[in-house]
Amino acid sequence: MKQTAIIFLGLLLFGGTTKSQNTDPIFNGQDLSNWVPVLRSEANADTVFYVKDGIMNAGGDPFGYIRTKDSYENYELSLEWRWTGEPSNSGLLLAITGEDKVWPHCIEAQLKHKNAGDLVLMHKGAQASVQGQDYQVDPEVRWVSVANKFNPSSEKTPGEWNSYRIRFLNGTLELWINDTLQMQATNVTPTKGPIGLQSEGSHIQFRNIELIQL
Template sequence: MIRKILCTGLLALCVSAGAESLFDARGLAGWELRTDPAAAAADVFHLLPDGVIGTAGKPSGFLATRGSYRNYRLHVEWRWTDKPGNGGVLLHISDGPMDRVWPTSVQVQTKHGAAGDLLPMASATFAEPPTSAPGTQPVIKARTGDNSERPAGEWNSADIVCRDGTIEVAINGVAQNRITKAQPAEGRIGFQLEGAPYQLRNVTLEKL
């Protein structure tokens, strides 16, 4: 096992025999798509060479694992294939109130220009105060470092460590956010569709 520590605390970039790919050779097996209006996964996502998953980013909704996870290290790579737009990685997706078409979850923002922001979606909560103005929507805890997103068309990476309600996020190797006492502290993992086409690759999870 080889590890390269990126910052203090839980966060590490890890190349490990224990990491599993969340997209296998069958593509979207093990995933569930929820959109409004309803759409078939094959009409929204497509398999590309070298394990890349492409999506048009619409209709609005999310793709979620059928399995639930608690303590883990998640690695995600994404890039914009057209004009950069909005998107996010949803952590700890749980049944409950919805935020428009998105579920109770903690969102790691991949929106162009805001990668690394954290958002409590619907009824989700965490201990740290938001940086967005009181009463405004959406509620946001902005990233703590300078913008580390790469230019449009280049691959970006998010490394996310979740352990017992603590979530730490690095974007392209730069530590960008940390929250504690996140609720829910476990659940499914998903990707938002918010209108902009993008691609995914190397989506891996290591249980802690």
């Protein structure tokens, strides 16, 4: 019994050390010092994106996003979100590439109400394969391409906290909404860049933002 307890304790310590080595604190729950705001129109970014009680807030107006200063590739990202009023649109921008603008070249994990889990490709060069079908942006048709989520919405009632888990490894992307797999894509491009959270319509909150490098 004593030996079993020692082994169990050792596993706990080893697991804790591994997580500490691989986890990147992209949001410290106190301020936005690791983030860069990008807005469509002139506005005080501090009134659009701000932290209160350990929660990151995005006002929804004007449109824009706030992104990490650092770039990431091969990771698992988890967070919680909720709408504080009438739900509308938002998203997680992955592998932001090139110029900071609204909206940038990237891969979006959709957060639009009832559509969380859709995959949105933005601008020429963004592409993915989903269930044997290739998706890419044709700028002569539209600047985005959308692959719809696999299942009916698994979002909770507006006002309740939802969980989003994203695994992005070697060009394969999985999106889990409240533990339901809503998207799995391969041959995803681009794969590396900052991560952003959108302000796009109405007030949304984010918390427990954690990234584990794979």
